[in-house]
Amino acid sequence: MLEINDLHVSVGDRQILKGLNLKVAAGEVAAIMGPNGTGKSTLSYVIAGREGYSITQGEILLNGVNLLDLPPHLRASSGVFLAFQYPVEIPGVACMQFLKAAMNAQRRSRGEDEINTPEFIKRVREESEKLKIHQEMLRRPLNSGFSGGEKKRLEILQMALLQPKLSILDETDSGLDIDALKTVSEGVNSLRRPDRAFLIITHYQRLLDYIKPDTVHVMAQGRIQKSGGPELALELEKHGYQDYVSNEAA
Amino acid sequence: MSLNTLETHLPFSLNYAQASAEEMSLERQEAWGRYKNLGLPSHRLESWRYTDFRSACSNSFEPSDTIIDPIELVREHDSFRLVFINGFLRHELSDLNLMPDGVIIESIYDNRNHLNQSVSLNSNVFSNLIADSIVDLNTALAVDSYLIKIEKNIHLTKPIEILNVFSKKCSVFTRILIELSTNSRIKVIETIKNNSSEGVQINHVLSTKLARDAELNLFSYLSGSGLSCTGISTLLSEVGRGASLSSNLLVDLNGFFRRQVFAKLAEEHANIALKGIVLAKDKGHIDNTITIEHCAPNTTSNEVFRYILNDNSVGVFQGKIIVRPEAQKSDGFMQSKAILLSDLATMNSKPELEIFADDVKCSHGSTCGEINKEQLFYLMSRGLNEQEAMSLLIEAFAFEAFSELNDDMISDFTKNILADWLYAERQMS
Amino acid sequence: MAALQETVTQVATLDASAYKYGFTTDIESEKAPKGLNEDIVRFISAKKNEPQWLTQWRLAAYQRWLTMSEPSWARVHYPKIDYQDLYYYSAPKSTPGPKTIDEVDPELLRTYEKLGIPLREQEILAGVQTRKVAVDAVFDSVSVATTFKEELAKAGVIFCPISEAVHTHPELVQKYLGSVVPVTDNYFATLNSAVFSDGSFVYIPKGVRCPMELSTYFRINEQNTGQFERTLIIADSDSYVSYLEGCTAPKRDENQLHAAVVELVALDNAQIKYSTVQNWYPGDSDGKGGIYNFVTKRGDCRGENSHISWTQVETGSAITWKYPSCILRGNNSQGEFYSIAVSNGHQQVDSGTKMIHLGKNTKSRIISKGISAGRSQNTYRGLVSAHRKAAGSRNFTQCDSLLIGHSCSAHTIPYIEAKNNHLQFEHEATTSKISDEQLFYAMQRGLSAEDATALIVNGFVREVLQQLPMEFAVEAQKLISISLEGSVG
Secondary structure (H helix, E strand, O other), X not given: OEEEEEEEEEEOOEEEEEEEXXXXXXXXXXXXXXXXXXXXXXXXXXXXXXXXXXXXXXXXXXXXXXXXXOOHHHHHHOOEEEEOOOOOOEEEEEHHHHHHHHHHHXXXXXXXXXXXXXXXXXXXXHHHHHOOOOHHHHHOEEOOOOOHHHHHHHHHXXXXXXXXXXXXXXXXXXXXXXXXXXXXXXHHHHOOOOOOXXXXXXXXXXXXXXXXXXXXXXXXXXXXXXXXXXXXXXXXXXXXXXXXXXXXXX | OOHHHHHHHHHHHHHOOOOOXXXXXXXXXXXXXXXXXXXXXXXXXXXXOOOOHHHHOOOOOOEOOOOXXXXXXXXXXXXXXXXXXXXXXXXXXXXXXXXXXXXXXEEOEOOOOOEOOOOOOOHHHHOOOOOOOHHHHHHHHOOOOEEEEEOOOOEOOOOEEEEEEEOOOEEEEEEEEEEEOOOOEXXXXXXXXXXXXXXXXXXXXXXXXXXXXXXXXXXXXXXXXXXOEEEEEEEEEEEXXXXXXXXXXXXXXXXXXXXXXXXXXXXXXXXXXXXXXXXXXXXXXXXXXXXXXXXXXOOEEEEEEEEEEOXXXXXXXXXXXXXXXXXXXXXXXXXXXXXXXXXXXXXXXXXEEEEOOOOOEEEEEXXXXXXXXXXXXXXXXXXXXXXXXXXXXXXXHHHHHHOOOOOHHHHHHHHHHHHHHHHHHHHHO | OHHHHHHHHHHHHOOHHHOOOOOOOOOOXXXXXXXXXXXXXXXXXXXXXXXXXXXXXXXXXXXXXXXXXXXXXXXXXXXXXXXXXXXXXXEEOOOOOOOOHHHOOHHHHHHHHHOOOOOOHHHXXXXXXXXXXXXXXXXXXXXXXXXXXXXXXXXXXXXXXXXXXXXXXXXXXXXHOOOOOOOOOOHHHHHHHHHOOOOEEEEEOOOOEOOOEEEEEEEOOOOOEOEOOEEEEEEOOOOEEEEEEEEEOOOOOOEEEEOOEEEEEEOOOOEEEEEEEXXXXXXXXXXXXXXXXXXXXXXXXXXXXXEEEEEEEEOOOOEEEEOOEEEEOOOOOEEEEEEEEEEOOOOEEEEEEEEEEOOOOOEEEEEEEEEEOOOOEEEEEEEEEEOOOOOOEEEEEEEEEEEOOOOOEEXXXXXXXXXXXXXXXXXXXXXXXXXXXXXHHHHHOOOOHHHHHHHHHHHHHHHHHOOOOHHHHHHHHHHHHHHOOOOOO
């Protein structure tokens, strides 16, 4: 489903991704692990199309379409969803208003009919109950004054409503207590389907106890250094990232 | 309205009011004297540094006359309506006979155009706040002017609408006084609509006085596409004990406009909230200049303004909160934010605090700049295209100013104006 | 709050004795005749044996000044200054340009010792101070001593009185003098251009990081004497300098005029840090006497990536009229302004900054903390403006006022002018008093009302103090406490 070939990305003079290759198949849950500052968040932003990164080489294909040619909203409607590490606060825009605008925008660009209001409210209610999100919260402005846990749950709610093909979870576990972590993970697990893929970015094993990955990739210094099965995550938890960092330096 | 041409017009304007210069009433003579002394404000005056009215008025128009033009008006709000066309009250279009009990509307001038003895213009209350001659000019030249008096304990749910429509090239001086007696409560919708294609000069003064526990909710809507509108609308307000003035201003007007507010929190627990949304494009120049004086303890003021500036437009926000030594435990808040949509747009802000009492809480904030890129990306990453995302952000940004508005009619009206404006701008770009 | 009330009433009894630098130095001095005319300008120029171009420059400034009028827009009030009733030149008689520190009049050395400014290098080297600081000491109209000149010269740094630089480095002086603050800039700057007596000159060559802090110490001693010093600092490409200025004056019943001009020029990648601890005599408890501090300070970030930061601790002077500013001309240049302005007694402060964004991606930051006590008036006045072409400019302004007592006032007058849409300007301001809860909390933990207030005030200004070189930060902190004595502790 997702295929990244020889991706080089820099910010200003600094090269961050240095020839990254990655494949994620439909139905697969892939975890990317690595120490801070290795470009994990850069990777997620570049897939989603954030400004400010210059892509000097390489391609990102989603089902054969090069995402790099598309503006962010068309990447979204073609199925890319990024759960932000730091969801953005937008004062004045109510959550419900935003959710509806996003759903309809994606539907429109796929040539589908807009969702009607009763149907929309019903879907939001169903999904938000699963995630233990209070209706009161959805009337407040988007992410404004939300706690860390509330923000992350709202990200997962959006994921559930938008039904993306590829979901990228950028450090979704950071700032979550154990109960919130469970709720969020259950939310993610319930969305697993053979035609969907997940890319989970984290630097702790913890999240992977709840969302079982099919593949684990170790990222360091702008590249995938090693790929393997779930056992690789446990190995990392024991030995840390030392090996990969020094290998690269040598 | 330039100094010289106005002088030549003076006999003219008194003429149509069936009076002669010798018969000019004392308060008019005095005001005219003060005006002649000061002249029209120019940018050399500190409070006019960003708005050069003198040069904006280099061409002067003839004062309006009472000749009646046929006019069709759509009723936009469910209200008791007073309709002024080119500065003159049109009885046949107004609801003067439908006004409920407890609402008294009377002309403030007699047939010689002298102030009725029972009426006080009250402008001397603000003289220490006003350093220019605009109000004096209005006092000297306003003719068809009215007092709206609300009696004790009257609570009106249906608003009183003061609709000012301009249909031709003219220079207009209008004055409205609103007096709210103890514990009265009303809503007022004030609309200035410029339909004149040749331009209009407006000097409008709305003077309000709120007695104990009175409540005035004012919504002012300035609109019109006539390019050569040059106008100043002055709001004077004296707020008594426990009384509350709330003003929401929506400007969607081409041309050169200044809204100035001089307000006094005269007695304890008085409260003022001034909110505003400014939409400007082309060569529009929109100025909000506000002076609020806290004269008594436990008074509060709150100002929130949003500007959306496109093309070559200029936005000006000058706010001044003065807290007098006796106004302990007062609370003043002022915020102005601007989004500039064009590289040629300009925003000038000057949020001032002048504090003479120590036990107060005053703050102000001001930002200007482009649309927040993080927010834009977040929305786009959820599937909204750039235009949709921009519109959503701008609407939300602008409407923050009215976030405490508790009136569905005004709220919906404002949202529609915002959406229309953004849609039109999107089509242009 | 009873405790606060009690300290407030003490303001009435506040005596000028709180000012510990109020002594006078008994030293004979040579003065120009009172008053100002072309001859006086020529006299000053001749005294310094100046080249023709400079005499002409002064005379042109004087002619210009005659056509100007004193600015009246600031929120300060004072009786009209009689410019003919002032001495424009005064120099200690014994020092016709001392060659070494040993030739300096011992009375002068004692004065600076009393002020805590060591001028003998060996004293400094003996470890009294932890860090070496080169000092240029200006007494009334002349520089009396400059320390560490040789060591600085080794690094290529020029640090000397401007009167000397006119002779030793005329090309630099002529090129940069008046290039940041033009002769015609404003009434006081123009006056200064005509009659400036002395001041410091600094040139940091390309690629040099100045090996020590530089500092100038200004002292007004003579009665009825105006002080008009002129400082010019040039940081050439890729250089760095940190500079500190301190000032005191004796207690006198008459007001004394201080109209200085400071010009900073930063070329490509250069950085200048300019710190001021201003402690001129503020006048007595009745508002009698004190310095009129009417100063023009401006930095020009002329080069790309250049960086100028102003830090000021203003506690003295009867009236302060001062706006250290940055012209952000070079692309990616940065300007900063950190200020603590304390006013007590009858002091009047109208101070702030201007950040003028001309280049692309320029950044500025303003942190201003005003504290007013007694019957003082404290005004922040600031301008942030961005030119049409200054795309990518950023400003953050935080401007806080603290009021102590019922008879003082605090004003905030910011001007924000944005002329393009690729910018982000943010401005925040607050006015508050020390809350009863804060005071009570600290007192419940055992602090006296005075200590509690001092503690809270220190917290209030901390962000700015952190910008000062460490030794001076400690000094400044003490100074703030002393300045607020009688009102808070």
